[in-house]
Amino acid sequence: MQKTDAKTADGGIVEKMFVAGAHYGYGRSRRHPSASPYIFTTKNKTDIIDLEKTSLMLERAAEFAKTLGARGKVVLFVGTKPPAKSAIKTLAESLNMPFVIERWIGGTLSNFSEIKKRIAELQAYRQDSKEGNLEKYTKKERLMLAKKMEKLSKYYSGLTELKKAPDALFIIDPKEEYIAATEGRKQGIPIIGLLNSDSDISSIDYPILGNDAAIPSIAFFAATVVQAYREGQSAAPIAAKVPA
Numbered sequence: 001m002q003k004t005d006a007k008t009a010d011g012g013i014v015e016k017m018f019v020a021g022a023h024y025g026y027g028r029s030r031r032h033p034s035a036s037p038y039i040f041t042t043k044n045k046t047d048i049i050d051l052e053k054t055s056l057m058l059e060r061a062a063e064f065a066k067t068l069g070a071r072g073k074v075v076l077f078v079g080t081k082p083p084a085k086s087a088i089k090t091l092a093e094s095l096n097m098p099f100v101i102e103r104w105i106g107g108t109l110s111n112f113s114e115i116k117k118r119i120a121e122l123q124a125y126r127q128d129s130k131e132g133n134l135e136k137y138t139k140k141e142r143l144m145l146a147k148k149m150e151k152l153s154k155y156y157s158g159l160t161e162l163k164k165a166p167d168a169l170f171i172i173d174p175k176e177e178y179i180a181a182t183e184g185r186k187q188g189i190p191i192i193g194l195l196n197s198d199s200d201i202s203s204i205d206y207p208i209l210g211n212d213a214a215i216p217s218i219a220f221f222a223a224t225v226v227q228a229y230r231e232g233q234s235a236a237p238i239a240a241k242v243p244a
Helices: 010-019 033-038 051-070 082-094 112-131 139-159 178-186 215-235
Strands: 024-027 039-043 046-049 075-078 168-172 191-195 206-209
Touching: 010 051, 010 215, 033 039, 033 051, 046 051, 051 168, 051 191, 051 206, 051 215, 075 082, 082 215, 112 139, 168 178, 168 215, 178 191, 191 215
Parallel strands: 075 168, 168 191, 191 206
Antiparallel strands: 024 046, 039 046
């Protein structure tokens, strides 16, 4: 479909994206005007994304991720869509970074002081459970507490190491995760986003136009961003790896 240009697709990046199905956009009727310059063609009423242009967007996003890695910055990974959950959790954990793969809790960024209280509550419960300190409660109280902590764990487990507001967000489908994206923008937190042809590219600091609904595509782009962060870490002096 698209020929690889060595200048824009180092290491066969376009082919890798193509194999991952990154070129599949949504129906032409759903296309956001900002995505039009990045559409290669329309086939059977479905937009086909120009992967040559996507490779340049990915390169820009990766360079930013590399800078974050070199400076030891905290990136919050967000992907609550079923196809995104596994890759986001696995890759975020590989960097010891926070993540959200269940419903985004409103106020996670705009009211972080309250979120920290919930995280502290969950951590205290886990510590008490580990040390056998729950025996002071009655059986009924332990059951009620366990149910409460199960809910907290579902939504906050990925945030337990988040000590302050993140330095950047990596979001799969910012249109779907509009609350997270909106909070990030209001807090002045830069956003790397994988988004499809139905999204407003101009609303994201480092947009990557590609298939944001297929597991292989999501995994490819997320892994590329994570690898760039690691490269930044490796290239940075030890002192620069300490979060500011």
